[in-house]
Amino acid sequence: MLGFDGALAAPRSARFGQGSGDVLRVICWGTEGSLADCLGVWPDSSCGHHKDVGAVCYSGDPFQVRLVGGSNSAEGRVEVLYDGSWGNICDDSWDLRDARVVCKMLGFDGALAAPGSARFGQGSGPILLTRLACKGTEDNLADCAHAGIGNYTSCGHARDAGVICYSGVRLVGGSNDAEGRVEVMHNGSWGTICDDSWDLRDARVVCRMLGFDGALDAPGSARFGQGSGDILLDDVWCSGTEENLAECPHRGVGVHNCGHNEDAGAICYLGSVFGPYSTETGFESIYKD
Ligand SMILES: [Ca+2]
Ligand SMILES: [Ca+2]
Ligand SMILES: [Ca+2]
Ligand SMILES: [Ca+2]
Missing domain, CATH: 3.10.250.10 (SRCR-like domain)
Structure with a gap:
C-alpha cells in the first residue's frame, strides 16, 4: 500500500x-x-x-531460509535469517501451504510434508515466527500473514517447524502454476505422462506432491500442449493416497504405446473447496466428484 x-x-x-x-x-x-x-x-x-x-x-526479499538437521538437502528444520541471526518457526498453524513457500524459496518444486514438533531437532535461536498463514503462492514467507516477528519463548523449540521438499515433478504450459502438463524428471531429463488411465486419483497425487491440497481435473489429450521429452509413464494407476507418483503402478518407466498428443495434465487447487479460499471452480468440483 x-x-x-x-x-x-x-x-x-x-x-x-x-x-x-x-x-x-x-x-x-x-x-x-x-x-x-x-x-x-x-x-x-x-x-x-x-x-x-x-x-x-x-523492499525486496527480507527473509532468507535454510534447512537444518535433515538427512538430505531437501528436508530439515526451517531456519529464518532475520536481523543478522537465524531463528525458528513455531509449528502453530504450520501446514503444507507454509511449507510450500519455504520449498519454493529454496528452489524446490513443492512440499511433500510440513512436520512440526521438532521432527528435525530443536534449534537454538529466537523463535521468530508463529501462526504462519501462507496461501502457498507467495514468493517469500514475509508475504504471508503471521502473528508478527517476536521471540515466542512461550512456544518452545520442541515445536520447531520443518519441511520435506520435493523436486522432480512440475506443471508446464498452464495459465498459472496450479495447472499444466505433468512432467517428471528421470535420469536428469524431463518427460511426460500418457493420458491412458489418467484420472483424478493420479492428478491428486501429482498435486499433493507439489504442495497443493488436491486436484480439480485430470485433463488428457495434451490440453496444455505437447511435451518434447520422453513419454516416461503410461497406464498410471494411483489409488490417490500415495505420497509420490513413483509409488503408483504403471507399465514401467519409458514403456508406452502413446504419442505426445496424449500428454496428461493436472489442475490443482489450494484450500478446502468448502473453505475461505474456494473459487468458483472449487465449488463446481463438489458436484463433479
Ligand atoms: Ca498455516
Ligand atoms: Ca490415450
Ligand atoms: Ca497405454
Ligand atoms: Ca489412473
Whole structure:
C-alpha cells in the first residue's frame, strides 16, 4: 500500500510516535491492496494515540531460509535469517501451504510434508515466527500473514517447524502454476505422462506432491500442449493416497504405446473447496466428484 512489498511487524504502543486525528481500529487479512478493502476500519475513541499501530516495511526479499538437521538437502528444520541471526518457526498453524513457500524459496518444486514438533531437532535461536498463514503462492514467507516477528519463548523449540521438499515433478504450459502438463524428471531429463488411465486419483497425487491440497481435473489429450521429452509413464494407476507418483503402478518407466498428443495434465487447487479460499471452480468440483 505504501509501495513496499509487505509488512514485517505491526508494532503497537506508538513505537513510531503518536499521531493526531481519529484513531482507527482495523481488521485485515493482510492481502488487501488498500486499508479500504479490509474487513473493518472504524474510528476507535477508546484507543488513545499511545496505542497507534505502525508497520515495519521492507523492499525486496527480507527473509532468507535454510534447512537444518535433515538427512538430505531437501528436508530439515526451517531456519529464518532475520536481523543478522537465524531463528525458528513455531509449528502453530504450520501446514503444507507454509511449507510450500519455504520449498519454493529454496528452489524446490513443492512440499511433500510440513512436520512440526521438532521432527528435525530443536534449534537454538529466537523463535521468530508463529501462526504462519501462507496461501502457498507467495514468493517469500514475509508475504504471508503471521502473528508478527517476536521471540515466542512461550512456544518452545520442541515445536520447531520443518519441511520435506520435493523436486522432480512440475506443471508446464498452464495459465498459472496450479495447472499444466505433468512432467517428471528421470535420469536428469524431463518427460511426460500418457493420458491412458489418467484420472483424478493420479492428478491428486501429482498435486499433493507439489504442495497443493488436491486436484480439480485430470485433463488428457495434451490440453496444455505437447511435451518434447520422453513419454516416461503410461497406464498410471494411483489409488490417490500415495505420497509420490513413483509409488503408483504403471507399465514401467519409458514403456508406452502413446504419442505426445496424449500428454496428461493436472489442475490443482489450494484450500478446502468448502473453505475461505474456494473459487468458483472449487465449488463446481463438489458436484463433479
Ligand atoms: Ca498455516
Ligand atoms: Ca490415450
Ligand atoms: Ca497405454
Ligand atoms: Ca489412473
